[in-house]
Amino acid sequence: MDVLALGELLIDFRVSLVAEGAPQMIGSAGGAPANVLATVCHLGGTGQLIAKVGRDPFGDYLERSVQAFGIDTTSLLRDPARTTLAFVQLAADGERSFSFERSPGADTQLQANELDPTWFEQARVFHFGSLSLTDNPSYDATFAAIELAKAAGCVISFDPNLRPPLWRDLEEARLRMQTAMAAADIVKISDDEVLFLTGQDNLDAGMNQLRSVLPDVRFAVTCGPQGAIVDTDKGRVRIPSLPVAAVDTTAAGDAFLGALLYRVTRNAKDLSQVIRDDELFVDAVTFATVAGALTTTKQGAMDALPTLPEILVHLPA
Numbered sequence: 001m002d003v004l005a006l007g008e009l010l011i012d013f014r015v016s017l018v019a020e021g022a023p024q025m026i027g028s029a030g031g032a033p034a035n036v037l038a039t040v041c042h043l044g045g046t047g048q049l050i051a052k053v054g055r056d057p058f059g060d061y062l063e064r065s066v067q068a069f070g071i072d073t074t075s076l077l078r079d080p081a082r083t084t085l086a087f088v089q090l091a092a093d094g095e096r097s098f099s100f101e102r103s104p105g106a107d108t109q110l111q112a113n114e115l116d117p118t119w120f121e122q123a124r125v126f127h128f129g130s131l132s133l134t135d136n137p138s139y140d141a142t143f144a145a146i147e148l149a150k151a152a153g154c155v156i157s158f159d160p161n162l163r164p165p166l167w168r169d170l171e172e173a174r175l176r177m178q179t180a181m182a183a184a185d186i187v188k189i190s191d192d193e194v195l196f197l198t199g200q201d202n203l204d205a206g207m208n209q210l211r212s213v214l215p216d217v218r219f220a221v222t223c224g225p226q227g228a229i230v231d232t233d234k235g236r237v238r239i240p241s242l243p244v245a246a247v248d249t250t251a252a253g254d255a256f257l258g259a260l261l262y263r264v265t266r267n268a269k270d271l272s273q274v275i276r277d278d279e280l281f282v283d284a285v286t287f288a289t290v291a292g293a294l295t296t297t298k299q300g301a302m303d304a305l306p307t308l309p310e311i312l313v314h315l316p317a
Contacts, residue, residue, distance in 0.1 A: 001046050001047065001048050001072070001122045001123045001124065002040055002045040002046045002047060002123075002124055002125060002261070002262070002265045003036070003037060003040050003045065003046075003047045003048075003123065003124070003125045003126075003127055003157075003258075003261050003265070004047070004048045004049075004050065004075075004119055004120060004122075004123035004125070004126050004127070004149075004154070005033035005034070005036055005037050005047065005048070005049055005050065005126075005127040005128065006033060006049075006050040006051070006110075006126070006127070006128045006132060006141075006142060006145050007031065007032060007033030007034075007050075007051060007107070007128055007129045007131055007132045007142075008031040008032065008033065008034070008051065008084060008105075008107040008129070008131045008132065009029070009030075009031040009033075009034045009049065009051040009052075009053055009062050009066065009076070009107065010030055010031045010053075010062070010083065010084040010085060010086050010105070010107065011027045011028070011029070011030065011058050011061070011062065011083065011084075011085050011086065012027065012028055012029070012030030012031075012086050012088055012250065012300075012301055013025040013026065013027045013085065013086065013087045013088065014026045014027075014028075014088050014248075014250075014299065014300070015087050015088065015089045025087070028065075028300050028301060028302065028303060029061070029062050029065035029066060029301070029302055030086060030250075030251070030301045030302070031051070031084075031086075031107070031131075032129045032131065032159060032161050032251075032253075032254050033049065033051070033127060033128065033129050034049055034051065034062075034066055034071070034302075035251045035254030035255065035258065035301050035302060035305075036127055036159075036254050036257050036258040036261065037049055037066070037069070037071050037127075037258065038066065038069040038071065038258065038301075038302045038305060039254065039255050039257075039258025039259055039262065039291065039305050040258045040261055040262045041069045041070040041071055042069060042070075042258075042305045042307065043258075043259065043262045043291075043307075043308045043311075044262070044308060045261075045262045045265060045266075046070070046072070047070075047071050047072065048071065048072035048073075048074060048075060048119060048123070049066060049071050049072070049073060049075060049076055050075040050076075050077075050110070050115070050119065050145065051075075051076055051077070051107060051110070052076075052077045052078070052079045052081075052106045052107055052108075052109050052110045052138075053076065053077075053078060053079070053083045053106050053107070054078070054079060054080075054081060054082045054083035054106040055078045055079070055080060056082060056083055058082075058083035058085070059078060059083045059106070062083065063076055065302070069302060074119070075116065075119050077110065077114060078106075079106040079109045081104050081105060081106040081108075081109050082101075082105065082106060083105065083106050084100065084101065084102045084105030084106060084107050084108075085100065085101040085102070085105075086098055086099070086100050086101075087099045087100070087101075088250055098163055098165060099165060100163075100165060100166060102166065104135065107131065107132070107138065108132070108134065108135040108136075108137075108138045109137065109138065110132065110137065110138045110141040110142075111137045111140075111141055112137065112140050112141045112144035112145075114141070115141065115144055115145055115148060117148050117151075117152070119148075120145070120148045120149050120151070120152040120154060121152045123149070123152065123154050124154065124155065124265055124271060125154060125155045125156075125157055125261055125264070125265065125271065126145065126146070126149035126152075126154040126155070126156050126157070127156075127157040127158070127159075127257075127261065128142055128145065128146070128157075128158060128159075128180070129158070129159045129160075129161045130158075130159070130160050130161050130162065130163075130173070130176070130177055130180065131161065131163065131166060133173075133176045133177070133180060134166050134167055134168075134173075139176070142180075143183075146180075146183050150183075155185045155186065155264075155271045155272065155275065156183060156184045156185045156186070157184060157185070157186045157187075157188070157257070157261060158180050158181060158183070158184035158186070158187050158188075159187070159188045159189070159253070159254075159257055160177045160180075160181070160187070160189055160190075160193045160197065161193075161253070162177070162190075162192070162193050162196060170196075174196065174197055177193075177197055178197060181197070181210075181214060181217060182214060182217075184217055185216075185217065185218065185272075185275055186217070186218045186220070186260075186261075186264075186275065187214075187217055187218070187219050187220070188220045188222065188253065188256065188257040188260065189210075189219060189220070189221055189222070190221070190222050190223075190224075190253065191203050191221060191222065191223045191224070194206040194207060194210065194221060197210075198210060203221075203223075203229075204236075207219070207221060207229065207231060207236070211231055218230075218275050218281060219231065220256075220257075220260060220281075220285050220288070222253055222256055222292065223241075224241075224249075225241050225246070225293075226240075226241060227239045227240040227241040227289050228241075228256070228285050228288070228289050230278075230281060230282055230285050232278035232281075232282065233278055234278065237282055239282070239285055239286050239289050240289075241289055241292075241293050242289065242290050242293035242294065242314055243293075244293045244294065244296060244297050245297065246296035246297065247296065247297060247298065247299060248296060248298065248299040248300065248304065249296050250299075250300065250301050250304070251295055251300075251301035251302070251304060251305075252292045252293070252295045252296045253292065254301070255288075255291045255292050255294075255295040255304075255305055255306070256288045256289065256291060256292030256295075257288065258291070258305075259287055259288040259290075259291030259292070259311065260284050260285060260287070260288035263283065263284035263287040263288065264280075264281075264284050267280045267283065267284060268280065286315070287311065287315065290306075290311050290314045290315060291305075291306055291311050294306035294310055294311065294314075
């Protein structure tokens with residue numbers, strides 16, 4: 001298995017405001033870890049999802065949706081709590097804002113004793129995000145999963161993916177995300193999240209702080225239409241974005257990370273080699289930057305993911 005991911009699987013409702021009448025909503029499968037896996041599988045890799053959904057029609061729909069992308073749902077569990085719902089409202093430039101129905105959502109009810117060590121033993125990469133860190137028992141389950149992944153020799157990937165409405169306390173969010181970053185080998189982080197987690201008001205200063213505190217972690221910093229940044233032994237490398245007409249930025253970061261993990265698993269049998277090798281990691285981030293940009297040209301999350309040929313045509317031969 002290329003990537004085993006843990007976290008939220010939910011319904012994304014795109015909210016369209018109309019001049020008269022009620023808002024219109026279109027629902028589709030979403031959740032950052034699920035979007036990451038959908039990208040990996042869509043590009044030709046393999047993925048398995050550890051998640052909880054409700055015993056409700058939304059849960060049924062989500063299971064069918066991720067299976068359609070080839071995601072292994074052996075570890076998709078059901079819970080009496082309702083499936084989590086997210087409502088995404090788009091601005092004119094494609095940027096989005098979120099609100100959630102999650103009180104509690106099934107995704108927060110994953111328990112450590114429900115984890116099967118064999119899921120981790122067959123995986124090359126273990127990925128998780130921050131939404132499973134907001135509540136218990138999923139918080140404890142996430143760190144139990146990290147320990148199982150380390151014991152199995154997995155490379156660990158983390159995405160802070162800050163969603164303020166889901167946190168009771170942003171200082172708690174900062175501390176929990178910092179702890180999670182310290183457990184990871186690869187961290188995909190947005191420019192805004194760098195500032196939030198370091199307390200700096202300058203991106204370069206924030207990146208310097210992260211590299212100083214966590215020298216063994218590989219950071220891929222996403223900067224929206226400005227592309228991505230990677231620190232190497234020879235200096236800071238800025239990778240420009242593919243120029244596109246963005247209509248919906250939902251899941252662009254997830255597509256970036258899924259494409260990055262796909263490329264990493266293809267670059268070498270020894271994944272630790274890719275993490276240490278500047279050239280290979282910059283290649284993976286360049287590939288990922290194209291994938292993220294192309295995702296913004298369509299509406300939706302999983303429905304907007306680019307194919308491998310669509311990405312490759314924009315890369316040097």
